[in-house]
Amino acid sequence: MKNWIGISLGDATGVGPEVALKAIAAEAKADETKYLLIGDEPLVRRLNDAPGLNLPLKTFSRHDESGRFFIVNPLSGTLPEKTPAGSPLAANAAVAALHDGGHRCLRGELDALVTAPVNKEAIIRAGHKFTGQTEFLSELAGTQRTAMMLLGTDERGRWLRVALATVHIPIKSVPEKLTAEKITLAIELAAQSCRDLGLSRAKVAVCGLNPHAGEGGEFGDEEITTISPVVKAMQIRDFDVVGPLSGDTVFHHALKGEFDAVVAMYHDQGLAPLKAVAFDSGINWTLGLPFIRTSPDHGTAYDIAGKGIANPGSMIAAIRLAKQLAKNRS
Numbered sequence: 001m002k003n004w005i006g007i008s009l010g011d012a013t014g015v016g017p018e019v020a021l022k023a024i025a026a027e028a029k030a031d032e033t034k035y036l037l038i039g040d041e042p043l044v045r046r047l048n049d050a051p052g053l054n055l056p057l058k059t060f061s062r063h064d065e066s067g068r069f070f071i072v073n074p075l076s077g078t079l080p081e082k083t084p085a086g087s088p089l090a091a092n093a094a095v096a097a098l099h100d101g102g103h104r105c106l107r108g109e110l111d112a113l114v115t116a117p118v119n120k121e122a123i124i125r126a127g128h129k130f131t132g133q134t135e136f137l138s139e140l141a142g143t144q145r146t147a148m149m150l151l152g153t154d155e156r157g158r159w160l161r162v163a164l165a166t167v168h169i170p171i172k173s174v175p176e177k178l179t180a181e182k183i184t185l186a187i188e189l190a191a192q193s194c195r196d197l198g199l200s201r202a203k204v205a206v207c208g209l210n211p212h213a214g215e216g217g218e219f220g221d222e223e224i225t226t227i228s229p230v231v232k233a234m235q236i237r238d239f240d241v242v243g244p245l246s247g248d249t250v251f252h253h254a255l256k257g258e259f260d261a262v263v264a265m266y267h268d269q270g271l272a273p274l275k276a277v278a279f280d281s282g283i284n285w286t287l288g289l290p291f292i293r294t295s296p297d298h299g300t301a302y303d304i305a306g307k308g309i310a311n312p313g314s315m316i317a318a319i320r321l322a323k324q325l326a327k328n329r330s
Contacts, residue, residue: 014300016116152278
């Protein structure tokens with residue numbers, strides 16, 4: 001298939017369906033991309049009646065039919081119109097949409113999958129074993145060699161790209177879980193992401209774990225025992241990588257263009273600076289999957305869902321990145 005972007009609509013009681021519709025409406029005139037929305041059809045059609053939208057949505061039946069905007073419901077039934085926020089019904093539907101979109105990518109029916117926000121807690125309460133969409137799609141694809149990258153631009157158009165060595169684990173578990181293998185993988189995938197983006201170089205900075213990168217062992221020895229040996233090994237393999245660098249300054253230098261990507265040791269070390277720079281336009285990109293997957297870097301925002309005021313900026317950015325990567329890959 002060519003020129004097809006799938007969007008799993010996430011938690012139907014959150015802002016995912018709204019920002020998805022707003023985003024594809026904003027992108028409609030940019031090119032001839034076809035969009036497949038995956039989720040509850042009655043909800044999408046109700047939202048599509050909002051002023052400024054009214055996209056010519058069709059119920060999907062086959063890839064060769066005319067039109068550009070399609071909706072498919074992976075479940076046999078539909079959600080009640082007034083489904084409570086975080087409902088198990090909405091959680092089950094979100095998982096079904098994610099599952100459907102991932103399999104369509106694996107079958108080559110979509111060029112990329114953009115995933116709207118889900119509520120991890122609601123999905124777990126509904127009876128699913130679930131850590132996050134990144135981990136779910138990695139398992140679906142049968143690979144463990146994936147990493148999460150967050151990227152976005154500031155108001156001056158300067159990019160920050162951050163790959164994570166560890167993701168959704170408690171802070172107290174990070175030193176134990178932070179292995180040479182995970183750091184190596186994050187560096188490899190961060191460098192590859194630069195090539196996938198068509199950048200002229202792939203210079204990667206690696207954060208230390210401890211304050212001031214450990215101060216020579218005064219504040220912790222993970223930099224000495226784990227991180228530095230990995231960086232040296234990657235340099236021997238001709239990777240353009242430096243570190244470990246202090247986490248309180250490295251992002252400043254990356255934003256100035258001195259590095260093309262940063263490898264952070266844990267979730268908040270990487271996401272806090274990224275969201276400070278690109279809160280409304282941040283993108284989550286799963287590196288290492290056999291297909292392209294991006295996502296807006298925000299949550300379900302139950303407090304504003306259904307009010308028509310959700311900002312689609314991050315979803316627009318996620319769709320644009322998916323299209324760029326699909327074009328580069330083809």
